[in-house]
Amino acid sequence: MSTCTSLSDNGATLDEQDRKLVLATQAGLPLVSAPWGALGEQLGMNPEDVLSRFQRMQQTGVIRRVAAVPDHYKLGYRFNGMTVWDVRDDAISDMGQRVGELPFVSHCYRRPRHLPYWNYNLFAMVHGTSRDEVEAKAGQIRKLLGDTSAGDTILYSSAILKKTGLRLRREKATS
Amino acid sequence: MSAVTERPETDTPGTFTGLERAVINRLQCGLPLVRYPYAAVAEELGISEADLLHTLRDLLERKVLTRFGPMFHAGEMGGGLTLAAMRIPEPDFARVTGQVNQLDEVAHNYRREHDLNMWFVLATETPEDIDRVIADIEAVTGYPVYNMPKEEEFHVHLYFPV
Numbered sequence: 001m002s003t004c005t006s007l008s009d010n011g012a013t014l015d016e017q018d019r020k021l022v023l024a025t026q027a028g029l030p031l032v033s034a035p036w037g038a039l040g041e042q043l044g045m046n047p048e049d050v051l052s053r054f055q056r057m058q059q060t061g062v063i064r065r066v067a068a069v070p071d072h073y074k075l076g077y078r079f080n081g082m083t084v085w086d087v088r089d090d091a092i093s094d095m096g097q098r099v100g101e102l103p104f105v106s107h108c109y110r111r112p113r114h115l116p117y118w119n120y121n122l123f124a125m126v127h128g129t130s131r132d133e134v135e136a137k138a139g140q141i142r143k144l145l146g147d148t149s150a151g152d153t154i155l156y157s158s159a160i161l162k163k164t165g166l167r168l169r170r171e172k173a174t175s
Numbered sequence: 176m177s178a179v180t181e182r183p184e185t186d187t188p189g190t191f192t193g194l195e196r197a198v199i200n201r202l203q204c205g206l207p208l209v210r211y212p213y214a215a216v217a218e219e220l221g222i223s224e225a226d227l228l229h230t231l232r233d234l235l236e237r238k239v240l241t242r243f244g245p246m247f248h249a250g251e252m253g254g255g256l257t258l259a260a261m262r263i264p265e266p267d268f269a270r271v272t273g274q275v276n277q278l279d280e281v282a283h284n285y286r287r288e289h290d291l292n293m294w295f296v297l298a299t300e301t302p303e304d305i306d307r308v309i310a311d312i313e314a315v316t317g318y319p320v321y322n323m324p325k326e327e328e329f330h331v332h333l334y335f336p337v
Contacts, residue, residue: 013253028235028244031228033211047210054245055208064246064331065205066212068198068231074239075199075335082287082294093327100330110327111258118260118291118321127335153289161284161293162276163241 014062017045018053022062029066077127081134082155083141084120086113091148092122098144099124104137119151131156194222195239196337198230202243203334255302257324259309260291261316268292271316280308291321 014022020043030038036054037047057063072080087095092110099122100108107125124141128134138154145152191199197220206212217227234240263271268286275281275295284295299305309320 022245022247025244026247028242029206031213031232031235031243033213033224033228035212036210051208051210057245058208061248064248066208066245067205067243068202068234068240069242069246070199070203070335071238071241072335074237075337077335080285096327096329105330106334107331108329109258109325110329111323111325114321114323117262118323123258123323155287155289155291155294157285157287159286161272161286162281162295163283 014057017043017049018057018062020045021050021053021057072127076129079128079131079134080157081126081128081131081138082157083124083126083134083138084153084155085122085124085141085145085149086119086151087122087145088148088150089121095145095148096122099141102137102140102144104128105141120153122149126154191239191337194226194230195234197222198227199234199239200336202231202240253301255297255299255305257297257305257322259295259297259312259323260321261293261312261318262291263293263316263318267316267318271318274315275312278308278312280304 021039024039024043029035032038034047036050039045040047040050043050054063054066058065072078085099096108096110099105102124104126105124106127107123109123110121111123113119113121126134126137126141128137134154134156138152142149142152201216201220207215209215211224213227213231214224217224220227231240231243235243261271261275271293272284272286275293276284280297280299282296282298284293286292287294297305297308299308305322305324309322312320
């Protein structure tokens with residue numbers, strides 16, 4: 001189902017021109033035929049340089065991709081369930097990998113426990129058009145994890161309190 | 176400060192034209208980084224570049240798409256990134272929401288149905304800033320923050336086909 005992939009773990013650094021491009025496109029890429037040219041004009045850079053910087057930032061993983069971010073509610077995916085699992089430490093790397101490969105899992109991370117309040121160390125985000133659909137998908141994860149997971153729960157979101165995306169702070173970028 | 180957006184319980188998801196569906200699905204998966212990227216995608220979809228750009232603008236205006244552009248990976252930019260959770264009693268929820276949301280470092284914040292009922296992503300200029308921001312939030316709100324940075328990333332692919 002999903003064909004989107006991403007890179008990471010390269011430790012890339014951004015120079016001043018890269019940072020200018022990041023700042024100029026945080027709100028979005030220009031919606032014109034030649035977006036690199038439009039950015040170049042705005043920032044006093046040539047279009048080829050702009051494009052090659054974007055290519056490099058994507059290669060190094062600074063940019064996952066240049067893409068549309070939907071409001072998943074408006075697409076009918078009203079139920080966003082953060083499924084969390086208490087997976088045995090010796091099994092988590094392997095099982096996390098396998099859970100992450102399930103096509104309906106959008107994010108999958110290992111995170112620290114906070115005992116005694118929070119004993120879940122594997123987070124897998126699952127979206128669905130109904131609660132039943134999310135539960136069914138969680139059921140598939142449960143089956144895959146088998147006895148490596150000692151417990152799980154699903155945290156549904158009931159409100160978006162803020163959603164601005166990641167931002168660089170401007171003052172440091174222009175220093 | 177951001178307004179609290181309740182989940183649209185009664186909102187029926189929009190029905191989309193074939194063209195809109197094609198654009199929504201294709202553009203979630205990344206623009207090719209070529210000189211005329213929109214023309215390249217339009218050709219792939221068998222439509223004109225003008226139709227693609229028009230549809231994209233319209234979807235953004237209707238907020239079906241919240242954004243179109245580079246998706247940055249904060250960790251790769253040398254900054255700090257973490258997921259944090261708080262347990263806030265109902266009478267204080269609105270106050271704490273306001274206090275947390277007003278920080279630039281808070282990228283998204285979701286209310287979730289759990290004892291830990293507030294979950295937000297912090298993105299900071301440097302990794303060291305995470306601890307400072309968390310200490311600030313604890314001081315201002317009076318509640319503990321549970322820091323849950325990723326220890327291993329297994330997969331990230333957001334894709335919602337319509």
